[in-house]
Amino acid sequence: MTQIVIIGAGECGARAAFALREKGFAGKIMFIGAEDHLPYERPPLSKDALLQGHAPKLVSEAERYEAAGITVLTGISAESIDPAAKVVRLSDGRSQPYDQLLLTTGARPRPFPGLSGACQRIRTLRTHGDAVAIRAALQPGRHLAIIGGGFIGLELAAAARKLGARVTLVEGLPRILSRGVPEELAAVVAERHKAEGVEIHCGAKIRSLQEDSEGVSVLFEDDSTLDADLIVVGIGAIPNVELARDAGLAIDNGIAVDTHLRTSAPDIFAAGDCCSFPLAHYAGRRLRLEAWRNAQEQGQLAAANLLGAGEAITAVPWFWSDQYDLTLQIAGIADGAAQTVRREVADGAFILFHLDAGGRLIAASGIGPGNTVARDIRLAEMMIAAGIHPDPAALAAPAIKLKTLLAA
Ligand SMILES: Cc1cc2nc3c(=O)[nH]c(=O)nc-3n(C[C@H](O)[C@H](O)[C@H](O)COP(=O)(O)OP(=O)(O)OC[C@H]3O[C@@H](n4cnc5c(N)ncnc54)[C@H](O)[C@@H]3O)c2cc1C
Numbered sequence: 001m002t003q004i005v006i007i008g009a010g011e012c013g014a015r016a017a018f019a020l021r022e023k024g025f026a027g028k029i030m031f032i033g034a035e036d037h038l039p040y041e042r043p044p045l046s047k048d049a050l051l052q053g054h055a056p057k058l059v060s061e062a063e064r065y066e067a068a069g070i071t072v073l074t075g076i077s078a079e080s081i082d083p084a085a086k087v088v089r090l091s092d093g094r095s096q097p098y099d100q101l102l103l104t105t106g107a108r109p110r111p112f113p114g115l116s117g118a119c120q121r122i123r124t125l126r127t128h129g130d131a132v133a134i135r136a137a138l139q140p141g142r143h144l145a146i147i148g149g150g151f152i153g154l155e156l157a158a159a160a161r162k163l164g165a166r167v168t169l170v171e172g173l174p175r176i177l178s179r180g181v182p183e184e185l186a187a188v189v190a191e192r193h194k195a196e197g198v199e200i201h202c203g204a205k206i207r208s209l210q211e212d213s214e215g216v217s218v219l220f221e222d223d224s225t226l227d228a229d230l231i232v233v234g235i236g237a238i239p240n241v242e243l244a245r246d247a248g249l250a251i252d253n254g255i256a257v258d259t260h261l262r263t264s265a266p267d268i269f270a271a272g273d274c275c276s277f278p279l280a281h282y283a284g285r286r287l288r289l290e291a292w293r294n295a296q297e298q299g300q301l302a303a304a305n306l307l308g309a310g311e312a313i314t315a316v317p318w319f320w321s322d323q324y325d326l327t328l329q330i331a332g333i334a335d336g337a338a339q340t341v342r343r344e345v346a347d348g349a350f351i352l353f354h355l356d357a358g359g360r361l362i363a364a365s366g367i368g369p370g371n372t373v374a375r376d377i378r379l380a381e382m383m384i385a386a387g388i389h390p391d392p393a394a395l396a397a398p399a400i401k402l403k404t405l406l407a408a
Contacts, residue, residue: 002027004306005088005098007078007243009033011041011292012272013104014059015299016306021068023307029070030096032088034077037128038062043292045131046155047322051162053135056128081247083265100306103255103263103270104299105240107290112147112209112233121216122209122231125152137230140164145218145228147206149176151321153234154189157198158323168199168226170218175202179236182340182352185328185367192326209233237290239274252276254288259312260305261298269306271298277313281384282333282362291319316384318377325369331381332363341395349373353380359389376402 004020006013009031017031033039040056048054065072077091081101088096109124123134134156138144144160146153149171157167169176177186190200205221209231218226239254250256250264254276261269261277272295276288297315304311320329334340337354344350349368356362364380366373379402383390390405 002099003030003097004028004100004102005030005032005096006102006104007032007088008104008106008240008272008274009035009039009072009074010104010106010272010295011039011059012106012295012299012302013102014039015296016102016104016271016303017065017070018060018068019300019303020306021070023303023309025303025307027099029068030098031065031070031072032076032078032090032096033072033074034091035127036075038065038072038074040128041292042126045128046125046152046159049128049131050135050138050156050159053132078243081243081268083247083249083268086267099267101268102302102306103244103268103274104272104295104302105243105255105270105274107237107239107273109233110236110238112235115209115233119211119216121211121229122233124233125156126237134230134232135163138163138165141166142230143168143228145170145216145226145231146234147209147218147231148234148236149173149200149202150179150234150236151177151319153232154193154323155321156232156234157193158196161196161198167197168201168228169193170204170206170226171200171202172204172206173202176200180330180334181328182334182354182365184342184352185365188367189323189326189328192324196324237273239276239288241274244268244270244274252286256286260310261302261313262305269302271295271302279313279317279333281314281316281387285333287317287333289317289319291317293318314385316381318381326367327370327373328365328367329373329377330363330365331377332361332384334363334365337362339392341392343376343396344398345372345376347372351376351380353390353392353395355390355392359392361388361390361395379403379406382406 039059080089143166146169207219244255255270278284334354338357339355341353349372351366354363394400
């Protein structure tokens, strides 16, 4: 019987496993995950789960895997792949043969440079266990220092303020959210955090982070220090490529796949946070995304292509972040935009449309309370996918419906 093995039991792997069955695959599916839990959603870890201390929000309950005939091994790592023999060696000593293999090994937090050994009060946030430990340390009045003004650091700052902790956020670059978020949007986010009592220090040069029995400290290059009860480092993630690299697969800022999610080795695919892929909408530019919807979509696409569909990646990148009552959404890739147009939406919300030198819409980013920007960002996404060259004046005019531009 044909056997498909999926390594990495996260969002992407779970979506792929179920999609294989939905698309009629009747062979064996072996799904292997290093974590002790069944696949769970990571976005709540810096939002609701941190506030309410939820159990992990599972992508699917155990019974559904069972009903679909998907064998899930949790708490077991794949340690090596032999692409010639088509065998995976597992941490429990087993050798697992495969006909086709899907790697959905995700990413892990980038460690702070020079920090070695296990620290109790200098942590990162990627797993349910990390969220539990951070929540336990965030009592009202405790001081949390966050290193890094990216999405995870900022969402954590918002949650920590709601839990009553004092929060100082330290960013090395001149502003927060400098990777992929326009300055106008980042300024709204920064102002909101300041209004909620978060202290933000940009352009900070950190020499080291230290932990002793008294607490933790951030030591700066100008010899000043910041003392805290807990430090959380949120300076990005690195893809889990070691397994693929050691098996001789091509690596390029992630496991390098083609437009069908095929790696450089026969019968091995990769998808989700761990892989980089070429995207036709952006002249074949190679991207690696760390985004929930991408993990879902690529899991489904990988399943189709494992079964021989030969479908190319066409999805427009999309990301959202919730902080306080604000939701920020970004569709597309704004780098290389020649023109940006602002459109006001209800309740102080706004959207920035980014056009390339030829006038093609390449990205849209919006911020506002609740769902205010969701519908327009969705329409923008459709315009990006369709390769539309909208009239900038029409984009900026709230009275002109985006739907009409899409239809045109
Ligand atoms: C705190 C947090 C908040 C987030 N919030 C948002 C958000 O608001 N919006 C958004 O769009 N995205 C968000 N994301 C990103 C989103 O959750 C990820 O893009 C998504 O989880 C990626 O799924 P994945 O399956 O590719 O990888 P992962 O979720 O990383 O899963 C990979 C799994 O593979 C396992 N694994 C790795 N190597 C091996 C091995 N050798 N053997 C066995 N198992 C292995 C790992 O342990 C892990 O369980 C957030 C992420 C985090 C961490």
